[in-house]
Amino acid sequence: MSLNSYGLLKGRAVAKRREERSGSSPHYQIHLVDDAGTDYRIAVNVLSKLAPSELLFIADEDFRHPLLDALPNASGWTPLPSTPGGVSLDFIRGNLFDRADMRLLPPSADGPDNDLADVFDHYVDRAIATPSVQVYAFGERWGPEQGKPDKIFGFSPGNGVHDIHMNQGNSGTFTGDDGVFQDGGILFHFVDDGRWVAVFLAFQSQAWHTDDATGHTLVGGTQGAPAGSGSTGSGAPSPATSPATSPVGEGDHRVRIVGALVNPVGPAPEAETVTLINTTPASIELAGWQLADQQKHRGPVPGGTLAPGATISFGMPTGVQLGNRGGILTLLDEHGLKVDGVAYTADEARNEGWTVVF
Template structure:
């Protein structure tokens, strides 16, 4: 079943702790939120083989969820696991390029060469900056009124965990599968947002739109940087979109698609999905290898002028490409 108490913790970083030498080490972050202390427990090693986690970070993150995040009060904010809001979904939310995920050891001698070092780089900066805020997405535990926190000692014990992908799991962890409930760390600094996303190597990338379980019949591959043969990722790319055409509504929105393969691709039966999860089928065209085509955006898909996402899925329902945007100047074509 999905996570029971999914949401995002907003607050100030007060302390941090690296763990090593345990079966399931975490990178621990102490966060103060509206006078209450929380511990954010970030997995840095998996209890299942292969143990090293997959990691990606953006040091200048942009996405349409950011204005809503910035408006949240400090504290734990429950989130509905639905599209169009602030919940994270690695696959459907178009948060990052799947191929940017890389494996990292949890803790290794030497500078800047393990996952704890990467987290230190951003968390210590936020700890030293009184204006920085941390947004930790995951599942809440506590409060535990009579139990001090086992790492930082504050009372009541209180925190957030599952700061990682929470779908496409294997074995006993399939119980946590769900959509729009992925974890992550976002840090807001005065000049930029930083986003950190983690996944386990044995999690699958293509999952069911309702359950978050791994789709049956998909070639076995996790969310690593190189999709397995047979997976459709990035075969067709969304390279541009006219989101806000000149003139009154209804506007003639368009997207431009590029065939990166060596074969013609018939887009009949493929679909576009917008941020609100509206879906519309395409009726072509056939894209020759290396060619691009500008096609109308069919209803009910609508590209919001104040930010949104565009996702392309093939006739089997598998995600091929996805983009996110935050602004749409009138009459200007956005490029991705």
Template structure:
């Protein structure tokens, strides 16, 4: 069964919060043109072994999807029914090759060597230049009369599952689907430059069937 409420959030980053072993998500406060708040929760650690998350960044990303995104309204846009043409699929969309991804820990001594460092680097640029953020994943909320637990805005509201959402086995197999992968695209409008951040878990298969379920490695994606 695919994840529910898949879509893309368009807005601007305002504030960040680092992930930790106890709370293994990098948190970003996003606001839209109406100053409505959203939180995007980006995984920095897997619950499965190996725990290090696979990471890829494209500094000057080019893809057919990005030509359609600027026309979207700010806020959350459902994709599966409303805009099936802008969903992400790492495999079928040929967005990247698995070999381009590297495993990184949440936090490690030293500069620019963990996910907190990577995310903070790009989101600081996005905040400073007022870049437009497009976060693909599953929406939660609005949580009426309940403030966000990290940034305090009301109602709590946001995006998670900002990673590959296919090739899972076991408990997470229920989330498998195609054209529903998560990810982040940053549009630095002054430079007309796009930065893409894609994440996956090492336990996920990159050989999946038409339902996003893992196949034996000898089979091939159609």
């Protein structure tokens, strides 16, 4: 299973409403209007129904990513395929941010600038006051609900987008929402400033290693593991009934991608290279490790042992490509699990012969 109707809503913010913690599932509500005058409501979860209840968030006030150049120009709702290479969000595979930078905040609290609602107020208030600001909301569509007014803002018919958060690695009854390239989020384009702000949310109960096909939590095994080794044959996780079937460890950033020559001097095909560094105090065996590009084409990393603090530079594996108009690059270990990931824009790749440093 996955979200029923994933896509992107683009429009102008005209109103907001904060829901306090008294409800079982409070939301931050945004009233959006597209260029055709159609009303929508963006319902943003600010509290989890599962413990621990506070959400993880990141607000990147200078968001730069190749997907920005591919966003649709059309206002209103745009359905999106849950596939790599486009603008569909995936917190794990899309290299949108470093999850170590996510922070916890309560949904609401006394005082200024100390809760999630305050974070959204900071950007939404400016968006409402400045008509040129464009808001992009990724999530699941509901409506239009003919003959039924919106329960928050009163416009009719009811219509909007929810699931504005990570939508994979769920637990319990929410595993039915799992999928890849269908995560939620909000982008604010401050056109007059030439600046993008991105806000991404995740529940603490969600896992950060998920199956590449189903988005289910990987348990005790590897990508595509057969039944009995921590993953069912269908890609769904096995019941976590023992340490052998507990979620896999998160060895992120043991080795990091620190640079890539994405636009070498000379005509295509170009001799692109990548540089890795071992950040740990122990040697790491790279046999079986891989690199994946924006289209999720994979190729092997040269085998051998990488000493503590050592770097290695090598040519891109056959089939893995770094485009000159922006792209992403992901490092996977011998189990197919993400260790590190980076993204670069067309501006960063413009100058021939210069290495992009991450």
